Amino acid sequence: MSFDRLHPEIRRWIWEQKWEELRDVQDQAIRAILDGTGDVLIAASTAAGKTEAAFLPILTATASKANSDLSILYVSPLKALINDQFRRLDLLCERMEINVVRWHGDAPHSAKKKLLRDPRGIALITPESVEAMFVRRATDALRLFGKLEFVVVDELHAFLQGPRGLHLASLLRRIDEISKIRPRRIGLSATIGDLDAAARWLNPEHPDSVALVESSAAGSELRLQVRGYVEPPGEDGVDDLESVTGEADALDRIADHLFSTLRGTNNLIFAGSRRSVESLADRLRFRSEGAGVPNEFLPHHGSLSRELREELEARLKKGDLPTTAIATTTLELGIDIGSVNSVAQLGAPRSIASLRQRLGRSGRRKGVPAVLRVYVREKHLTPDTDPLDRLRLEVARAAAAVRLLVEHFVEPPRIDPAVATVALHQTLSIIVERGGQRAKSLYDTICGGGPLSIIGQSGYVDMLRGMASPESRLIEQAPDGTIMLGEVGEKLTSQRDFYAIFETDQEWRLVHAGHALGTIPISNAVGIGSMLAFAGRRWRVVVVDDRAKVLEVTPHPLARIPRFDRTAFEPLHDRLVAEMKAVYLTAEVPLYLNEQAADLLQEGRRAFRALGLDRERLVQSGKDTHVLLWRGTAFNSAFSIGLSAVGFECSVHDIGLTVSDAAPNEVLLALQQMAAMPSISPYDLAEKVGNLRTAKYDNYVPTRVLRYLWAQRNDAIVGEIAGVASSLTA
DNA sequence: GACCTGCTGCGGCATG
Numbered sequence: 103m104s105f106d107r108l109h110p111e112i113r114r115w116i117w118e119q120k121w122e123e124l125r126d127v128q129d130q131a132i133r134a135i136l137d138g139t140g141d142v143l144i145a146a147s148t149a150a151g152k153t154e155a156a157f158l159p160i161l162t163a164t165a166s167k168a169n170s171d172l173s174i175l176y177v178s179p180l181k182a183l184i185n186d187q188f189r190r191l192d193l194l195c196e197r198m199e200i201n202v203v204r205w206h207g208d209a210p211h212s213a214k215k216k217l218l219r220d221p222r223g224i225a226l227i228t229p230e231s232v233e234a235m236f237v238r239r240a241t242d243a244l245r246l247f248g249k250l251e252f253v254v255v256d257e258l259h260a261f262l263q264g265p266r267g268l269h270l271a272s273l274l275r276r277i278d279e280i281s282k283i284r285p286r287r288i289g290l291s292a293t294i295g296d297l298d299a300a301a302r303w304l305n306p307e308h309p310d311s312v313a314l315v316e317s318s319a320a321g322s323e324l325r326l327q328v329r330g331y332v333e334p335p336g337e338d339g340v341d342d343l344e345s346v347t348g349e350a351d352a353l354d355r356i357a358d359h360l361f362s363t364l365r366g367t368n369n370l371i372f373a374g375s376r377r378s379v380e381s382l383a384d385r386l387r388f389r390s391e392g393a394g395v396p397n398e399f400l401p402h403h404g405s406l407s408r409e410l411r412e413e414l415e416a417r418l419k420k421g422d423l424p425t426t427a428i429a430t431t432t433l434e435l436g437i438d439i440g441s442v443n444s445v446a447q448l449g450a451p452r453s454i455a456s457l458r459q460r461l462g463r464s465g466r467r468k469g470v471p472a473v474l475r476v477y478v479r480e481k482h483l484t485p486d487t488d489p490l491d492r493l494r495l496e497v498a499r500a501a502a503a504v505r506l507l508v509e510h511f512v513e514p515p516r517i518d519p520a521v522a523t524v525a526l527h528q529t530l531s532i533i534v535e536r537g538g539q540r541a542k543s544l545y546d547t548i549c550g551g552g553p554l555s556i557i558g559q560s561g562y563v564d565m566l567r568g569m570a571s572p573e574s575r576l577i578e579q580a581p582d583g584t585i586m587l588g589e590v591g592e593k594l595t596s597q598r599d600f601y602a603i604f605e606t607d608q609e610w611r612l613v614h615a616g617h618a619l620g621t622i623p624i625s626n627a628v629g630i631g632s633m634l635a636f637a638g639r640r641w642r643v644v645v646v647d648d649r650a651k652v653l654e655v656t657p658h659p660l661a662r663i664p665r666f667d668r669t670a671f672e673p674l675h676d677r678l679v680a681e682m683k684a685v686y687l688t689a690e691v692p693l694y695l696n697e698q699a700a701d702l703l704q705e706g707r708r709a710f711r712a713l714g715l716d717r718e719r720l721v722q723s724g725k726d727t728h729v730l731l732w733r734g735t736a737f738n739s740a741f742s743i744g745l746s747a748v749g750f751e752c753s754v755h756d757i758g759l760t761v762s763d764a765a766p767n768e769v770l771l772a773l774q775q776m777a778a779m780p781s782i783s784p785y786d787l788a789e790k791v792g793n794l795r796t797a798k799y800d801n802y803v804p805t806r807v808l809r810y811l812w813a814q815r816n817d818a819i820v821g822e823i824a825g826v827a828s829s830l831t832a
Numbered sequence: 833g834a835c836c837t838g839c840t841g842c843g844g845c846a847t848g
Contacts (some may be wrong), residue, residue, distance in 0.1 A: 179837060207839050230838040238840060266837065375834060404836055431835045602838045671833040
């Protein structure tokens with residue numbers, strides 16, 4: 103029995119916890135970690151006891167050595183999660199006399215100093231703090247990371263995509279290099295996503311050697327409703343505190359339904375954007391006040407102060423007051439907020455992975471169904487409404503997302519556009535850590551394996567040349583070939599914001615009566631008397647401290663939602679858009695649609711047939727022409743670059759693109775031209791890409807390196823363009 | 833027409 107294999111002190115601790123049995127993942131993980139010698143991936147839902155599944159056997163395996171060296175490094179994407187895990191591990195480790203230290207920006211200084219003097223036990227750390235250790239304390243990094251036996255990566259799925267995942271992957275390679283024996287990697291992941299991709303992330307050299315421990319607990323029953331709403335005439339669908347016309351808009355009617363359905367229990371509402379969170383929070387508070395009842399609908403997003411967010415998280419977890427959190431993606435990850443009655447989502451899903459993660463927040467107790475309500479809004483139709491709006495795309499996307507959810511589809515990770523930025527950042531970091539380095543060994547450490555290897559040897563040399571150029575001055579080469587920091591490199595690496603691989607803009611800080619409310623982008627023009635809706639309440643600015651960028655506010659009855667600078671839109675995967683087309687081509691009306699949503703779906707299908715979209719791919723709209731590709735955002739973008747290259751101005755939308763000021767027959771000629779090209783090279787097309795610079799240090803990366811990487815990323819997609827163009831002209 | 837995340841070292845002060 104796996105229980106008997108655990109350290110005696112751990113077994114005693116388990117008895118005292120009054121656990122009746124080990125959970126399935128724990129039982130499997132104990133065997134995988136104690137019997138095997140390789141990496142282990144543990145995939146289970148939030149409540150399944152993943153932390154214990156990893157740490158009980160790891161502590162058993164390291165108990166004898168943990169007191170002489172730092173033997174376990176636990177890496178987490180969130181400080182809040184580190185604090186949670188510290189609380190869970192501290193008591194057990196105290197019993198075993200194993201040292202546990204929190205290591206992040208807000209963690210106590212004293213414990214960190216003690217660990218530097220006497221490195222032993224477990225450190226719980228963020229990627230940025232690992233980076234800071236390499237850059238600021240290279241000799242300590244050698245001592246601390248040199249004898250690790252285990253590296254635990256929590257919320258591994260959060261690192262599969264995006265620059266932070268590339269950054270951590272590189273840091274772990276560097277840790278491996280300073281260890282005599284490569285530490286075993288233990289990944290903890292939610293049950294979403296593609297486990298093969300997670301295994302590849304954990305061990306890019308030998309992904310097949312990673313032992314998989316997957317929770318066998320069956321998913322709970324799902325109760326689902328998609329509710330449709332149509333905007334009244336004159337509404338633009340941009341959320342503010344009140345509708346444009348003063349009449350009830352779709353969001354008002356959604357707020358009515360949420361208010362009457364969710365009040366009295368704990369729930370989560372995912373509203374999609376900070377603007378919509380604030381708008382809904384305001385409308386729901388208004389309804390509570392109108393009914394003379396305490397407001398239990400509270401906002402949660404990344405611009406709110408830690409104080410306000412923690413207050414709401416604690417209230418949800420404690421569960422003595424009914425609470426509904428209206429959130430962006432902030433409540434998808436990590437922190438334990440207890441179980442909720444239901445999950446609501448404003449707008450049709452754009453990612454199945456994200457939808458699954460949100461569902462995982464509901465119905466986590468045995469025998470309790472997960473409840474999901476999706477609220478979709480469609481426009482009011484007039485004779486000159488655009489054909490695309492007549493298709494009722496939101497309702498179709500909601501239906502398509504549910505079909506893919508049932509099929510267990512999840513978007514696979516894509517190659518990240520931040521590869522060059524991370525390679526450049528790590529080059530600077532290693533030079534600081536090692537005090538100068540030859541190009542060959544920089545290349546081997548950074549690109550010798552793992553996700554950054556895609557940059558290739560010549561790409562890397564190009565990047566180094568760019569870094570050494572007189573315009574950049576990031577690095578210099580000594581006569582003996584050693585690469586050292588240049589003037590600008592010295593400056594960049596000595597700044598505090600060097601440790602993180604993502605950028606943050608300057609912001610105003612909002613303060614009321616000495617309490618931090620949160621921040622808004624500096625791009626908001628504010629002065630004394632400005633009115634702001636923020637943190638679910640309404641305010642007037644009374645003091646502007648321009649130097650410290652602080653706004654003092656006081657309650658006020660009128661307000662507007664501030665601008666939160668938006669970037670690009672969330673891309674759709676090929677599969678979701680293909681499924682939307684399949685929804686139009688069938689006649690079935692799913693039972694989970696309410697009456698209005700069912701009507702909207704049928705209306706969309708009639709429009710689909712009326713436009714002849716089962717064959718027709720070009721649709722005129724005024725002076726413009728829609729090209730319906732029924733592909734995901736990545737393909738539509740590449741295709742639109744191809745069309746621009748033959749002289750047309752176009753913009754991408756969810757199911758294709760729109761060519762401005764061109765009739766269908768003109769677009770047809772352009773498509774024939776594209777179809778006739780013998781082969782479109784991704785490297786040629788990369789020359790036409792406009793916005794290549796998106797990541798933090800891309801300004802220092804030579805254009806030709808960025809073009810090369812764009813071509814690598816889009817190679818397969820570009821290969822399809824001529825064929826698709828040809829099928830459109832048939 | 834989007835979201836999220838993180839941060840050193842030092843001086844100076846109060847407190848135990």
